[in-house]
Amino acid sequence: MNIVSTMELSASGLTAQRQRLNVIAENLANAQVTRTPQGGPYLRKNVVLESQPFEDFGSLMESPVKVAVTDIVENAEGLVQEYDPSHPDANEEGVVTWPNVNPVTEMVSLVLASRAFDANIAAFRAGKAMALKALEIGR
């Protein structure tokens, strides 16, 4: 496996973390939304990361693997119920269902995703520096 494909591997990490950041931003933006096109409150979304073989037959050997977002799942657990009969989206009993987005959890995920993004950039830079250094051979 050469350095250039290693840089592509780091790029897969960058893409995956950026998609994760998009989903976190979506969750935060919709944290108070009680109306969605499919009806009901907004449901918190989460990415599913999966490692994938990078080379042909790579899964047969202990070779490096890239990462990809394979799915974005919605989670309906922990929806917040609140009694507020004056709210237009309250049901017959006067209870409003709020999204299950916890801003604190989202902010922690945001920082983690951002750190992972930085780590991939560092790996990319290291690979680039190594490739440039190799050019010095035979100069």
Place this chain on the structure above:
Amino acid sequence: MPNDLFPDGALNLLEKSLSWRSQGQSVIASNLANLETPDYKGKVVDFKAELKNHLQGRPDFRLATSNPRHLRGSPVDSGLIRESEEPLDLDQEMVNLSLNQLGYQTSVTMLVKKLDQLKTVIEGDRG
């Protein structure tokens, strides 16, 4: 492959070292990309162990030749990448990344110096 220019095998060793280091780089990049992937096991390239094996002259893995007309093929880097027993740690990976990069640059610098020596011998005191 015997190397007649430098009988101490330094060029050969440095070339091997570069190949191990670039393998190490892709392993570390893979670990960093999969830092938050569930069920992902960290991988390592044990540079010290590889160097020891090489210096002690452990034979390379090659295709078996049961017939003199069989080709042996090039050596395979089998067993170079191992699964790590410890859980993935971002800080540890960043340290490994720096160490690996430093090792690579050291090997390249040494290789350049070796080739410079050769150049000096060829050119004599003409320069």
